[in-house]
Amino acid sequence: MKQSNDAFPSRLKESEDRVEPFIRTDPVVHSGNEYRWHGPLDEVALSKYERDGFLWFKGFFNQERMAPFFDELREMSQDKEMLASDQVIQDPNTGDIRSVFAMHELSDHFSRLTRDPRILGMVRQLLGSEVYIHQSRINDKLGFEGSGFYWHSDFETWHSEDGMPRMRSVSASLMLTDNNEFNGPLMLIPGSHHYFIPCVGETPDLNWQESLKAQRLGVPDQKALAMMANRGGIQAPKGPAGSLMLFEGNTLHASNLNMSPWPRSNLFFVYNSVDNLLKEPYAAKSERPDFLGARKNTAPLTMHDDFPELA
Amino acid sequence: MKQSNDAFPSRLKESEDRVEPFIRTDPVVHSGNEYRWHGPLDEVALSKYERDGFLWFKGFFNQERMAPFFDELREMSQDKEMLASDQVIQDPNTGDIRSVFAMHELSDHFSRLTRDPRILGMVRQLLGSEVYIHQSRINDKLGFEGSGFYWHSDFETWHSEDGMPRMRSVSASLMLTDNNEFNGPLMLIPGSHHYFIPCVGETPDLNWQESLKAQRLGVPDQKALAMMANRGGIQAPKGPAGSLMLFEGNTLHASNLNMSPWPRSNLFFVYNSVDNLLKEPYAAKSERPDFLGARKNTAPLTMHDDFPELA
Numbered sequence: 001m002k003q004s005n006d007a008f009p010s011r012l013k014e015s016e017d018r019v020e021p022f023i024r025t026d027p028v029v030h031s032g033n034e035y036r037w038h039g040p041l042d043e044v045a046l047s048k049y050e051r052d053g054f055l056w057f058k059g060f061f062n063q064e065r066m067a068p069f070f071d072e073l074r075e076m077s078q079d080k081e082m083l084a085s086d087q088v089i090q091d092p093n094t095g096d097i098r099s100v101f102a103m104h105e106l107s108d109h110f111s112r113l114t115r116d117p118r119i120l121g122m123v124r125q126l127l128g129s130e131v132y133i134h135q136s137r138i139n140d141k142l143g144f145e146g147s148g149f150y151w152h153s154d155f156e157t158w159h160s161e162d163g164m165p166r167m168r169s170v171s172a173s174l175m176l177t178d179n180n181e182f183n184g185p186l187m188l189i190p191g192s193h194h195y196f197i198p199c200v201g202e203t204p205d206l207n208w209q210e211s212l213k214a215q216r217l218g219v220p221d222q223k224a225l226a227m228m229a230n231r232g233g234i235q236a237p238k239g240p241a242g243s244l245m246l247f248e249g250n251t252l253h254a255s256n257l258n259m260s261p262w263p264r265s266n267l268f269f270v271y272n273s274v275d276n277l278l279k280e281p282y283a284a285k286s287e288r289p290d291f292l293g294a295r296k297n298t299a300p301l302t303m304h305d306d307f308p309e310l311a
Numbered sequence: 312m313k314q315s316n317d318a319f320p321s322r323l324k325e326s327e328d329r330v331e332p333f334i335r336t337d338p339v340v341h342s343g344n345e346y347r348w349h350g351p352l353d354e355v356a357l358s359k360y361e362r363d364g365f366l367w368f369k370g371f372f373n374q375e376r377m378a379p380f381f382d383e384l385r386e387m388s389q390d391k392e393m394l395a396s397d398q399v400i401q402d403p404n405t406g407d408i409r410s411v412f413a414m415h416e417l418s419d420h421f422s423r424l425t426r427d428p429r430i431l432g433m434v435r436q437l438l439g440s441e442v443y444i445h446q447s448r449i450n451d452k453l454g455f456e457g458s459g460f461y462w463h464s465d466f467e468t469w470h471s472e473d474g475m476p477r478m479r480s481v482s483a484s485l486m487l488t489d490n491n492e493f494n495g496p497l498m499l500i501p502g503s504h505h506y507f508i509p510c511v512g513e514t515p516d517l518n519w520q521e522s523l524k525a526q527r528l529g530v531p532d533q534k535a536l537a538m539m540a541n542r543g544g545i546q547a548p549k550g551p552a553g554s555l556m557l558f559e560g561n562t563l564h565a566s567n568l569n570m571s572p573w574p575r576s577n578l579f580f581v582y583n584s585v586d587n588l589l590k591e592p593y594a595a596k597s598e599r600p601d602f603l604g605a606r607k608n609t610a611p612l613t614m615h616d617d618f619p620e621l622a
Contacts (some may be wrong), residue, residue, distance in 0.1 A: 011405070041486060148568070181492060182545045187570060222455050226572035232569060234493045256567045259498060261537035294458050 007166075008159050010198045011217065011283035021224050026114040026167040028053070028193060028248060030273070031128030039125035040118050053193030053251035056237040060118075060244035066176045069267065070297060072107050073097055073140055082106075087291040089212065097140060099212075102291035104136045104269060113174070114269050114303035122246060123170050128309055129273045130300035132171060134158070135292055136269035138176075139182075140217065143261035148184055148254070151225050153192075154270070155250040156199060156218045160283035162293035167193075167240040169249035176265040179238050184258035189225075190254035191232035197224045203284040211295060220252070228252055274300050318477075319470050321509045322528065322594035332510040332535050337478040339364070339504060339559060341584070342439030350436035351429050362438060364504030364562035367548040371429075372554035375485045380578065383418050384408055384451055393417075398602040400523065408451060410523075413602035415447045415580060423486070425580050426615035433557060434481050439582045441611035445469070445480060445589075446603055447580035449487075452495075454572035457564070459495055461537050464503075465581070466561040467510060467529045471594035472518065473604030478504075479587040480560035487576040489551050495569035496557060501535075503563035508535045514595040519603055531563070532572035539563055585611050 004191075009019055028050045041049070042299065049055050076082050077097050087101040103110045114120070114133055121130055154171060158164040174208065179185045197220040204210075207217060220228075247253065249270070258264055278295055281287060290296055339361045360366050370506055387393050388408050394401065396411040409557075414421045423445055425431070434442055440530075465482060467473035490496045508531040515521075518528060533538075548556065556563065560581070569575055589606055592598060601607055 052595050143537060151570070182498065183548065189492065221570070226454060238494065254570055256570050259462070259567050261533070261540050261564055 006282050008156070008196050008198075008282070010156055011160050011203045012198055012200045013202055014200060018200065021195045021197040021220075021227070024167060024194055024196055024250065027128075027130075029126055030168055030275065033124050033128055033209040035124050035128045039121040041122050041125050046125070049246070049248070052190040054188050054190070054245060054259065055122075056239070057109065057244040057246075058237070058239040059242055061174070061242035065239040066241045068109055069138060069176055070265075072109060073100070073138065075098060078107075081192045086143045086289065091145075096142075099137050099139050100136045100137070103138045104133050105297070109271075110136065110138070110267065111268070112304045115301050119172060119244070119246075120301055120303050122173070123271045126170050126246070127168055127271065127273045129275050131273055131281035132163075132169075132294065132298045132301055134164070134272040134294055136267075138265070138267050140176075140220075140263070140265045141258060142263050143183070143258060145258060149162040150219055151189070151253055151254040152218055152220070152250050153250045157211070158249065158293065160218060161203060161281050161288055163279040163281045163287070164272065164276065164293070165279055166276050167248070167250050168273040169199070171247050171249060172267075172269050172271070173245040173247070174267040175239065175241055175243045176267060177263050178240050179243060179262070179264065180262065181236070181238065182258075182260040184255050184262040185236045185238060185264070187234055187236040187254050187256070188247060189228045189232050189234055189252040192228040193248040193250040195228065196250065198223045204249070206286055208288045225252070247260045271301075317593050319467070319507050319509075319593070320358075321467055322471050322514045323511045326511055329511065329574060332506045332508040332531075332538070332546060335352050335354070335478060335505055335507055335561065340439075343380055343434050343461040344439055346435050346439045350432040352433050353538040356445050357436070358517040360557070360559070363543075365499050365501070365539055365556060365558035366433075367550070368555040368557075369548070369550040370553055372485070372553035377552045379420055380449060380589070381410045381421060381451075382577075384449065387411060387417075397600065402456075407453075410448050412446070412448045414449045414578070415444050416608070421447065421578065421580075422448070423615045424578070426612050428614045429603050430555070430557075431484060431612060431614055434483070434582045437481050437557070438479055438582065440479075440584045440586050442582040442584055443605065443609045443612055445473075445475070445581040445605050447452070447578075447585040449576070451487075451574070451576045452569060453574050454494070454569060456569060461530055462563050462565040463529055464508065464563055465559045467508070467603065468522070471529060471561065472514060472592050472599055474582065474590040474592045474598070474618035475587065475604070476590055477587055478559070478561050481582045481619055482558050482560060483578075483580050483582070484556040484558070485578040486550065486552055486554045488574050490549050490554060490575065491571070492547070492549065493569075494573045494575040495566050496547045496549060496575070498547040498565050498567070499541050499558060500539045500545055500563040503539040504559040504561040506539065507561065516596055518595065518600045520618055536563070552618065565620055582612075585609065
């Protein structure tokens with residue numbers, strides 16, 4: 001249901017007056033409290049995140065740590081009940097698994113990863129509170145595939161379609177394969193998280209079923225995108241499997257087609273502050289499924305210490 | 312008309328036995344004669360071209376030299392007769408000019424460029440003979456546009472659809488705008504020119520009208536492409552406006568979507584040896600128009616010396 005006096009108006013009617021991009025007032029680094037001083041990030045890193053909206057950790061984990069996730073994918077691909085579920089996206093041609101949502105609830109290994117002391121420590125510093133997982137998934141894309149996705153802010157969707165009230169989330173993307181210039185790496189516009197860009201186009205019913213294939217709504221217009229890219233440039237960090245990207249939920253990002261024979265797979269998990277629990281969607285008629293925007297399992301994450309080699 | 316005993320069989324019927332990629336026997340550098348010793352390229356450059364199938368000249372011309380080509384595009388966009396011609400491709404939405412073919416016949420400025428002593432000198436060295444222009448065009452693509460194109464060998468099309476007998480051509484691409492990682496730069500597979508990859512799919516009538524929009528025929532299969540990319544890697548040279556790419560007509564190349572607000576425009580002109588004139592198409596029913604594969608104007612190019620600042 002569209003709410004009046006919405007702080008982040010989007011999904012505007014074509015006939016409505018356009019709302020120009022505006023500067024956010026929500027903090028980027030939320031910890032003005034005890035969380036700021038207890039974590040792996042120093043003041044330089046916190047300032048960089050504040051300025052750019054992301055932090056890139058090349059080779060954060062050993063590459064060998066990534067193999068078990070492929071094993072889990074293979075196991076899942078044998079599980080017919082699993083394959084029939086909404087939260088599994090299969091390749092229409094080959095039947096191979098392309099994405100599995102809410103992976104942290106299906107896989108102990110993934111769940112432990114989201115509670116890794118280093119990652120969770122950084123995220124608490126950035127969000128200044130306890131956190132939970134808003135969404136998670138594994139993406140497995142073969143070479144010469146992977147359709148890419150156009151520029152967007154995740155927060156715009158989470159606010160409009162999931163009812164996330166404020167900008168107080170951090171996304172983590174962990175590379176399961178090498179990331180290079182030609183296999184469609186994640187691209188970001190530094191500094192774009194400082195602006196909210198209202199988007200035109202009302203949310204249709206069950207939009208998520210289409211938007212998982214190709215996002216057509218919640219896409220900023222070219223004028224706003226050009227302003228952002230001319231101001232901040234574009235970056236596409238490269239690195240080996242095991243590299244980690246932490247990015248603010250409102251940072252504009254995109255991905256081009258994978259034009260190489262080299263696969264591009266990654267884990268994606270979103271932390272939201274426990275002080276920023278979902279409400280009713282701000283610009284959609286009904287909530288999305290729990291595997292896209294968690295409402296049930298919002299207990300604060302506790303650190304998991306049984307990754308000795310990662311500590 | 313499909314010819315038997317074709318040295319470069321392609322556009323195979325789905326039902327036919329596949330023909331595996333095979334090593335070319337045609338020379339890459341053709342000048343075992345007087346042409347080898349009279350030109351700008353030294354033995355190191357000739358060896359590099361022989362090995363990789365391309366040579367990149369960053370900042371070959373001053374950027375200021377590129378401006379007149381945009382002026383000519385603007386003039387053409389006022390010319391209604393011109394716009395109605397088959398050789399002009401307009402943007403279906405805006406009506407802006409996207410491509411103009413046979414530009415060297417329309418523009419003195421472009422014609423002189425193709426006869427620039429440095430470029431023509433290099434091309435004669437590579438092809439070991441006098442040369443003429445097989446095809447030329449100007450491409451003007453805005454930011455966030457430009458659909459990109461998938462991996463292909465130009466020679467495969469010129470042989471199959473234009474009747475170009477042997478591998479004895481060089482393509483030149485002159486950048487009118489800066490080329491960067493995000494505006495869909497030309498990508499090449501070094502060394503791929505050493506192989507001919509027969510492609511599956513018969514050529515339909517008037518295929519060129521569709522193939523100018525999106526190439527679906529003459530596309531190597533993924534197995535062959537993976538072999539080439541794993542063997543030679545992928546390169547996408549970057550540089551300012553005025554940079555020049557010379558590449559062998561059989562080198563596999565592609566281009567991704569322009570995900571940036573920065574336009575990507577270039578001039579493209581193909582030199583063919585006068586000893587390699589077009590015959591009947593090897594795998595198509597009829598010839599393509601002259602502006603795509605020249606049959607009329609095949610007189611040897613003569614050097615033009617009135618670019619004092621380029622000499």
